[in-house]
Amino acid sequence: QSVLTQPPSASGTPGQRVTISCSGSSSNIGSNTVNWYQHLPGTAPKLLIYSNNQRPSGVPDRFSGSKSGTSASLAISGLQSEDEADYYCAAWDDSLNGVVFGGGTKLTVL
Amino acid sequence: QVQLVESGGGLGKPGGSLRLSCAASGFTFSDYYMSWIRQAPGKGLEWVSYISGSGSTIYSADSLKGRFTISRDNAKNSLYLQMNSLRAEDTAVYYCAKRGFGESVFDYWGQGALVTVSS
Numbered sequence: 001q002s003v004l005t006q007p008p009s010a011s012g013t014p015g016q017r018v019t020i021s022c023s024g025s026s027s028n029i030g031s032n033t034v035n036w037y038q039h040l041p042g043t044a045p046k047l048l049i050y051s052n053n054q055r056p057s058g059v060p061d062r063f064s065g066s067k068s069g070t071s072a073s074l075a076i077s078g079l080q081s082e083d084e085a086d087y088y089c090a091a092w093d094d095s096l097n098g099v100v101f102g103g104g105t106k107l108t109v110l
Numbered sequence: 111q112v113q114l115v116e117s118g119g120g121l122g123k124p125g126g127s128l129r130l131s132c133a134a135s136g137f138t139f140s141d142y143y144m145s146w147i148r149q150a151p152g153k154g155l156e157w158v159s160y161i162s163g164s165g166s167t168i169y170s171a172d173s174l175k176g177r178f179t180i181s182r183d184n185a186k187n188s189l190y191l192q193m194n195s196l197r198a199e200d201t202a203v204y205y206c207a208k209r210g211f212g213e214s215v216f217d218y219w220g221q222g223a224l225v226t227v228s229s
Contacts, residue, residue, distance in 0.1 A: 100214075
């Protein structure tokens with residue numbers, strides 16, 4: 001059972017907009033920033049969004065993040081086949097004194 | 111460019127020990143917190159441990175304290191994870207990661223080292 005809660009799966013057709021939610025508590029998302037990672041099987045995870053809504057250099061602006069209270073969301077617009085991957089949210093937890101990840105969401109592009 | 115290369119994975123016996131290494135290059139290693147993160151087969155990412163640039167500050171997942179120890183050698187630009195009292199549930203790909211701007215920001219990752227615990 002992950003500290004941060006994500007839906008196990010999401011799907012969309014090419015060109016669509018999809019969102020992935022991440023729910024936490026006051027000790028993690030409620031008091032710290034949220035980051036998102038994209039992970040394709042067999043490869044190293046990639047930082048997608050940091051500090052709730054910032055994109056590292058090279059990440060397309062189709063990817064955006066937001067946070068409100070103890071929840072966060074990742075939005076992907078103009079869905080492409082190469083976006084099919086697992087997506088994870090992460091935050092620091094002040095009670096656990098450690099990093100907590102969501103359980104991951106498998107995105108399927110239909 | 112930043113490179114992180116893990117080594118030392120392989121087959122370990124229940125109750126045994128393994129030591130993972132991560133060779134870093136392309137950045138000033140001693141300036142950055144480093145971390146180990148793992149992914150068990152069919153499971154999600156799980157943070158294991160953090161170590162500060164000087165090595166003086168360490169954070170570890172409660173579930174692994176006492177069995178896993180993170181360390182670093184800045185002279186060798188290397189990060190380590192000593193894994194003792196191995197259990198079957200420690201079977202996972204172990205990633206070395208560099209911390210970016212923020213406690214849960216990992217801006218560079220290695221390709222991972224597979225650890226299999228089995229008799």
